[in-house]
Amino acid sequence: EAGVVQSPRYKIIEKKQPVAFWCNPISGHNTLYWYRQNLGQGPELLIRYENEEAVDDSQLPKDRFSAERLKGVDSTLKIQPAELGDSAVYLCASGPRGYEQYFGPGTRLTVT
Amino acid sequence: GENVEQHPSTLSVQEGDSAVIKCTYSDSASNYFPWYKQELGKRPQLIIDIRSNVGEKKDQRIAVTLNKTAKHFSLHITETQPEDSAVYFCAASRGYSTLTFGKGTMLLVSP
Numbered sequence: 001e002a003g004v005v006q007s008p009r010y011k012i013i014e015k016k017q018p019v020a021f022w023c024n025p026i027s028g029h030n031t032l033y034w035y036r037q038n039l040g041q042g043p044e045l046l047i048r049y050e051n052e053e054a055v056d057d058s059q060l061p062k063d064r065f066s067a068e069r070l071k072g073v074d075s076t077l078k079i080q081p082a083e084l085g086d087s088a089v090y091l092c093a094s095g096p097r098g099y100e101q102y103f104g105p106g107t108r109l110t111v112t
Numbered sequence: 113g114e115n116v117e118q119h120p121s122t123l124s125v126q127e128g129d130s131a132v133i134k135c136t137y138s139d140s141a142s143n144y145f146p147w148y149k150q151e152l153g154k155r156p157q158l159i160i161d162i163r164s165n166v167g168e169k170k171d172q173r174i175a176v177t178l179n180k181t182a183k184h185f186s187l188h189i190t191e192t193q194p195e196d197s198a199v200y201f202c203a204a205s206r207g208y209s210t211l212t213f214g215k216g217t218m219l220l221v222s223p
Contacts, residue, residue: 004155031208040215040216041215041216042201042203042213042214042215042216043156043201043211043213044213045210045211048210056209056210091155091156097208099144099146099161099163099205099208100146100158100161101146101158101211102158103148103156103157104155105154105155106155
């Protein structure tokens with residue numbers, strides 16, 4: 001079974017530029033999560049989708065972050081404009097309707 | 113919201129020794145407690161989980177115990193090997209809701 005796929009794996013941008021991350025979850029997983037992981041910290045949830053509905057976006061900085069999950073499969077997370085403090089690893093995870101979550105390899109974002 | 117505290121932040125053991133990592137949680141309604149292993153530069157991997165209807169779960173060299181009354185749970189690794197070296201994260205959630213992660217424990221197993 002293929003795991004969660006994310007792209008790109010690395011991204012370096014200048015502050016104030018836009019950036020987008022893409023995630024393809026494990027086939028059949030209804031729930032999709034976007035996390036941000038700062039160096040030396042645990043993942044922190046940005047948004048959780050059940051199919052195409054965002055059911056928890058309370059930690060998403062909506063002034064600059066947006067996300068979508070069209071057709072309840074792939075998802076895109078966007079930052080516009082990026083700030084220096086956005087440098088982190090952005091992790092996508094998916095799970096069946098239930099408890100388990102399986103993570104993708106992440107996108108390491110560096111904002112200069 | 114939920115708050116998860118994890119200790120220690122770093123743990124060094126000799127190969128063959130046991131390692132124990134402890135977590136406490138604040139929300140008494142939390143009922144799902146997974147543990148993830150993250151090697152340097154890689155994705156977090158689910159290694160074991162426990163639900164609140166059981167007190168202990170084992171899988172070969174790893175085990176997790178849960179004390180609902182005290183609101184703490186622990187990861188036990190026996191006969192540690194160098195490949196066990198990684199950062200371990202505990203997490204807690206209430207039902208299908210958001211996982212709250214601890215800050216992680218860096219485990220170093222020396223040959």
